[in-house]
Amino acid sequence: MIDFKNEIAKIITASVNINIDEIESYIEIPKDKEMGDYAFPCFKLAKNLKKAPQVIAEEIKNSIDIQNTNIEQVIVSGGYINFIVSKEVMIKTVLEEINEKGDKFGHNEKGKGKTVIVEYSSPNIAKPFHIGHLRTTLIGRALYNMYKAQGYNTISINHLGDYGTQFGKLIEGYKRWGQEYNIYENPIEELTKIYIRINNLCKEDENVLNMCRENFKKLEQGEKYCVELWKKFREVSLKEFYRIYDLLGIKFDSLNGEAFYSDKTDEVISILDKTGKLIESDGAKIIDLEEQNMPPCIICKSNGSTIYATRDLAAILYRARTYDFDKCIYVVAYEQNLHFKQIFEVAKLLGISQKSLQGLEHVAYGMVHLKEGKMSTREGNIIKVEDLLKESIARVEKVIEEKDNELTEEEKQDTAKKVGIGAIIFNDLSGNRIKDEIFDWDVMLNFSGETGPYVQYTYVRAKSVLNKVLYTPELEKVNINNLQKKEEIEIIKLLYSYESTINQAIRKK
Numbered sequence: 001m002i003d004f005k006n007e008i009a010k011i012i013t014a015s016v017n018i019n020i021d022e023i024e025s026y027i028e029i030p031k032d033k034e035m036g037d038y039a040f041p042c043f044k045l046a047k048n049l050k051k052a053p054q055v056i057a058e059e060i061k062n063s064i065d066i067q068n069t070n071i072e073q074v075i076v077s078g079g080y081i082n083f084i085v086s087k088e089v090m091i092k093t094v095l096e097e098i099n100e101k102g103d104k105f106g107h108n109e110k111g112k113g114k115t116v117i118v119e120y121s122s123p124n125i126a127k128p129f130h131i132g133h134l135r136t137t138l139i140g141r142a143l144y145n146m147y148k149a150q151g152y153n154t155i156s157i158n159h160l161g162d163y164g165t166q167f168g169k170l171i172e173g174y175k176r177w178g179q180e181y182n183i184y185e186n187p188i189e190e191l192t193k194i195y196i197r198i199n200n201l202c203k204e205d206e207n208v209l210n211m212c213r214e215n216f217k218k219l220e221q222g223e224k225y226c227v228e229l230w231k232k233f234r235e236v237s238l239k240e241f242y243r244i245y246d247l248l249g250i251k252f253d254s255l256n257g258e259a260f261y262s263d264k265t266d267e268v269i270s271i272l273d274k275t276g277k278l279i280e281s282d283g284a285k286i287i288d289l290e291e292q293n294m295p296p297c298i299i300c301k302s303n304g305s306t307i308y309a310t311r312d313l314a315a316i317l318y319r320a321r322t323y324d325f326d327k328c329i330y331v332v333a334y335e336q337n338l339h340f341k342q343i344f345e346v347a348k349l350l351g352i353s354q355k356s357l358q359g360l361e362h363v364a365y366g367m368v369h370l371k372e373g374k375m376s377t378r379e380g381n382i383i384k385v386e387d388l389l390k391e392s393i394a395r396v397e398k399v400i401e402e403k404d405n406e407l408t409e410e411e412k413q414d415t416a417k418k419v420g421i422g423a424i425i426f427n428d429l430s431g432n433r434i435k436d437e438i439f440d441w442d443v444m445l446n447f448s449g450e451t452g453p454y455v456q457y458t459y460v461r462a463k464s465v466l467n468k469v470l471y472t473p474e475l476e477k478v479n480i481n482n483l484q485k486k487e488e489i490e491i492i493k494l495l496y497s498y499e500s501t502i503n504q505a506i507r508k509k
């Protein structure tokens with residue numbers, strides 16, 4: 001496609017003698033469509049040129065030459081120079097590109113030869129998959145898709161929370177009362193009940209707590225009974241998670257979670273030890289981060305066991321070696337901001353390449369609260385993603401039932417599923433990433449206005465128009481003059497900007 005922005009930058013550079021990349025980075029698309037297709041804000045140059053933006057704008061306008069370019073008109077408005085591109089050329093270039101690339105329209109090879117890891121979802125096994133996890137899952141998958149569209153070698157990782165002292169407790173609870181619970185039917189619900197029960201007992205009885213700790217130690221040492229149980233918990237949990245992933249169309253290249261790194265933390269400790277920065281503090285081993293204005297990063301607790309952060313460090317080392325990544329993105333709630341700042345700082349001591357080190361990035365997102373406050377597994381006030389999806393599908397089913405009697409039962413169900421799930425995905429991704437959200441069924445399941453169902457409706461309508469035409473005209477035969485109405489140009493412009501929108505979404509996240 002013709003790159004209008006770049007063309008404009010070239011025209012401007014010829015008259016102001018400033019680096020073309022810099023000029024290009026200033027060019028914007030005006031919010032007010034009447035102002036033109038592109039605008040160059042001259043106040044960006046005002047300081048250097050020591051002139052008022054309006055004066056600069058006039059001077060540039062008078063000195064540039066748009067003959068033999070795709071720019072039709074240049075208008076100065078305040079401190080801006082507005083550019084209007086030839087609509088005919090724009091329509092042509094978009095249609096040609098679509099014709100050539102088909103489904104790959106908007107894709108490019110910018111990321112060729114580079115590797116990006118996107119880590120998302122990462123729920124804790126034996127715990128409910130709640131609406132907080134929905135955000136990381138959907139944002140992460142969207143990022144994955146966008147990087148892929150830019151030609152990056154893209155790897156998706158679900159860093160499962162499948163390790164830690166809580167499994168010592170769960171094993172103890174299961175050992176005591178496992179028979180009473182049917183963990184095959186409703187695994188997570190039942191395991192959560194066991195967890196809450198044993199946790200309460202631990203609070204009352206120090207001995208029980210010690211037994212739990214003992215179980216975890218045995219698990220770490222590979223004792224058969226504990227390992228078998230842990231495997232069972234993981235397996236039944238994953239089965240339940242995959243019901244949701246399948247509904248949402250989510251996939252992962254790797255499920256290497258915390259447990260995978262349990263035998264890889266020793267190396268981290270020894271590397272850190274050699275740097276001389278690993279110090280003793282109250283029996284624990286820590287990296288002091290006072291200089292960076294952060295609390296210390298605990299690497300090894302006083303009882304010798306490693307923690308969440310140690311396993312994350314082992315993961316960084318492993319991923320750097322295995323994938324030699326250019327970027328490793330963590331889509332995790334902002335609640336863990338400090339954690340990631342700490343481990344990214346400590347990662348500097350691991351001896352991995354500068355490239356990988358600089359590619360570590362935490363993409364945070366806002367929390368989902370209930371009107372009553374925070375969600376908590378223990379309080380039992382969790383909104384489960386599966387319930388949300390089911391409710392959404394059921395509401396769509398009702399609408400179909402009321403409006404349409406022509407569909408077969410199977411078609412109804414299929415449509416309800418697509419529309420219901422689409423609504424949830426669109427709603428989640430169209431919101432502000434970082435802002436906290438108060439969960440509201442009616443907002444989540446609002447189907448009118450700018451929503452998933454509306455997008456799907458438009459798509460279906462467009463397809464049906466195409467079906468009526470019965471054939472797609474050859475590009476040369478399209479009469480571009482018939483596409484010059486305001487609405488049509490708007491759509492063409494949107495299509496034109498699709499690729500750069502993906503690019504921007506990746507850069508700004």
Ligand code: ARG
Pocket residue numbers: 119122123124159160161312330332
């Ligand atoms: N399992 C964690 C949780 O649910 C999230 C893991 C995030 N990823 C990571 N590499 N620490 O809170």
